Amino acid sequence: MEKQTAYLQVSALEVGYKTEGVVRNVDFTLNKGELCGIVGVNGIGKSTLLRTIGNLQPRLKGSIKIQNKDLQDFNAAELAKEISLVLTEPLASSNLTVKELIALGRQPYTNWMGNLTQQDESKIQNSIADLELGGLGNRKCHELSDGQLQRVLIARTMAQDTPLILLDEPTTHLDLYHKVQILKLLKGLVQEHQKAIVFTTHEIDLAIQLCDRILILDGKQNPIGTPSSLIEQGCFETLFPTDMVHFDSQSGSYRVNK
Amino acid sequence: MNKSSIPFGVWFLGLFLILLLVMVLNLSLGSVSIPFKITIQVLFGKEPETASWSYIILNYRLPKALTAIVVGGGLAVSGLLMQTLFRNPLAGPFVLGVSSGASLGAAFLLMGTSLFTGWTLFESINDISLAVAASLGSFTVLLVVVMVANRVRDTMTLLIIGLMFGSITAAVVSVLAYFSDAEQLQRFIFWSFGSVGGLSWSQLGILTLVVVFGLFFAIFSLKSLNAFLLGENYAKSLGIALRKSRFLIIAATGLIAGGITAFAGPIAFVGLAVPHLTRQFFNTMDHRILLPAVFVYGAILMLLCDTIAQLPTSAKVLPINAITSIIGAPVVIWLLLRKRKLFF
Incomplete structure (x- = not known):
């Protein structure tokens, strides 16, 4: 069954x-x-x-x-x-901001340029809230602690929906x-x-x-x-x-x- | 510190104004210095009192300035593409062996005749045949690299293979140089100094066409370039077709850097340094912003370098390659000292 x-x-x-x-x-x-x-x-x-x-x-x-x-x-x-992933391999660029990284999760839904719509923006904001990342949005990924980075990566999978x-x-x-x-x-x-x-x-x-x-x-x-x-x-x-x-x-x- | 609070639009407007200013500066300075005001008047079609000024500006300096814009902007963009594709802050447009391929083509044309006596295919060596030979060289190497890229999954391996191709071609070039006579060697060395001058309007047209094609590929790769910032596995999980995207990015670099090297010689450092400079001012990794920004920065830097290379008011011209390195290397050192690490 x-x-x-x-x-x-x-x-x-x-x-x-x-x-x-x-x-x-x-x-x-x-x-x-x-x-x-x-x-x-x-x-x-x-x-x-x-x-x-x-x-x-x-x-x-x-x-x-x-x-x-x-x-x-x-x-x-x-x-x-x-399917969305969180891997152990380091990010290719640690210079991304938290919000930029999470926004990349929206790629499967965006147009050929990757422009974000209102809906994409609200999904991103929800993911930030779900993973308790408020206030970290403009931080660079290399400035985060391991625990914060892990939460950011999970937030990206939430944005990928x-x-x-x-x-x-x-x-x-x-x-x-x-x-x-x-x-x-x-x-x-x-x-x-x-x-x-x-x-x-x-x-x-x-x-x-x-x-x-x-x-x-x-x-x-x-x-x-x-x-x-x-x-x-x-x-x-x-x-x-x-x-x-x-x-x-x-x-x-x-x-x-x- | 609060760079991110300034809207990108303001930055672009500012950059554009600087570009125009630097261009007029570039046009008015040179062996003959022409007043700013008159330079602008000539550009708007007014005949100056000294007739030769109009000729100098329209037929010599304007194509040179436009070449500098295309060359500087193009090289900077191809540097950005390579740094993202290879996840390596030290990558430039030439890591794939594009420039060494072009050098090889030029070397065969300029110095090969002494090695293969009786080989008189290029009896008359002129700028066009030089450009053709250099393009052929860079495209041959690029073709091999693309073939390898389709077999090798790992980008780091591809980077090292590109470097190895560079070594091989450099070795062949030095063998050719060893067997060639002084005059041929001099011609080759002058080509390798690089120059944005001396292109006719039609040559500039061909160069621009090639670079625009490359930029078109690059613009089409914007989304996958952003995904590559996470790494290839993440990019794949976001639905990016890895092979196709890598091919497009490599083809864009090949067209841009190959075309430029063919016409202007191997110009160092712009491709490596400008993307880093741009990231300092544009506090973003988004290629939709970075790509145009990097182009304008590269154009400004190249115009400035060319203005310096002209040694205003003297008849001498310094090799542009030396100037870009003299400016480019301290910039990279300054960045390293300031940031301790080249985040990219």
């Missing part, structure tokens, strides 16, 4: 470089209004999977469908109205407070604007507390489910080698072996 109505459907997906698969057997669906975290050890292919779903690199096998239409059947302009937002490690380099701030903002966007948001993260504890669903890349089954069902199945126990840390299912967090 869920498979037919889900916004994003990924099945039997294999991603990687050249002919060597990095991640195999990825199967999941995601609805609008759901926040999904992708977790896994370093190098397992979280970013590769995210970039493949974002159509930045070709898949090796399987299918990725948005509203029952395969990604390959979208042209670039159509896809830009479905896509149902699906993909974020690659949005909480890296942030302190605990700002990690939580970003994830709570994402949670808010999912609930208030009915977005489908997928992000990769190393913050498993936080993901368990905030995500609607978690995809665990373990190199074998790649289970997906609600945090509580995954805890019940014991999926987190086997995520890391057990010589250093163990998962405490009572508190839903990892503990260092004493």
Whole structure:
């Protein structure tokens, strides 16, 4: 039942470089209004999977469908109205102002010159308000803190106005407070604007507390489910080698072996 | 500091007035200095008392000033295009090997005859054949670069490949120079000094046509240029067709920089320095504003450089390439010292 109505459907997906698969057997669906975290050890292919779903690199096998239409059947302009991205790569120009950067999110909707209409302007203002960036509009991006920049990048995806937002490690380099701030903002966007948001993260504890669903890349089954069902199945126990840390299912967090 | 509070329209009006002023200055100064008032009168069709002044202004200085505008503006625009495409503040119009290609073409024409004895294809070497040879050279190199660009996804790699092409052509040029006699070598060196003078009205027409074509491509790329400010992956996610956009931008640079180098020689620094200068005054990264602004700035700078190169009231003319570097290099150094980092 869920498979037919889900916004994003990924099945039997294999991603990687050249002919060597990095991640195999990825199967999941995601609805609008759901926040999904992708977790896994370093190098397992979280970013590769995210970039493949974002159509930045070709898949090796399987299918990725948005509203029952395969990604390959979208042209670039159509896809830009479905998926927006926040990547880990640095901006080509850090001399953009916050408002200029967010305004670029409107490109799929503007004319050949990129002129902004009244509607574009109000979308931009709404995005600035949603991400609590009021007063930063004329700042240059290189003047921002990491947390502010991350919020600006998310505001750009809001201006792009896509149902699906993909974020690659949005909480890296942030302190605990700002990690939580970003994830709570994402949670808010999912609930208030009915977005489908997928992000990769190393913050498993936080993901368990905030995500609607978690995809665990373990190199074998790649289970997906609600945090509580995954805890019940014991999926987190086997995520890391057990010589250093163990998962405490009572508190839903990892503990260092004493 | 509050530069952003001044509307862009005011900036453009100011720049335009400066451009007109500098142009009249350029027209009135030279080996013969002609009073400001009379220069303006001649431009409006009035015959001056000294008949030769009218001839000097209309047939020598006016085409030179217009050439300077096209050359300066064009080179600055191609510099802007390259800096955005290669996400590199040090990129100029010549990183793709456009100028070294032109040099190679010119070198083959001017010095190649001694290497291939009996090769008398270009018996009479004149300005036109020189322009043709230089254009052929830059387009050959550009064609190879575009072919490579279609295979290589990464722009940084493309940048390095462009630099390598530059090295190869420079090496071939020095081999040619080694085997050529003094007179041929001198001709080549004079070409490489660069000059905006000496173009006839018809040559200026051809140059302008080529540059306008290039600018047309550039204007068509405005939206993708802005998207490229985020990086190629972001640009792709915004629906920009990467290959097509890159091709358009490279073609624009090739037409503009190639055409200019063919007619005016390899003129340094304008393409690199002017976009940085412009960003200082126009507090924006939006190419819809920057592109025209950079053009006008480049034109003003080139007119000024040419005025200085004429060494007013003396009959001597300095190589324009030396003047642009003498002005351009301190500007870049000043920017670096002021900002510590060339944000772009």
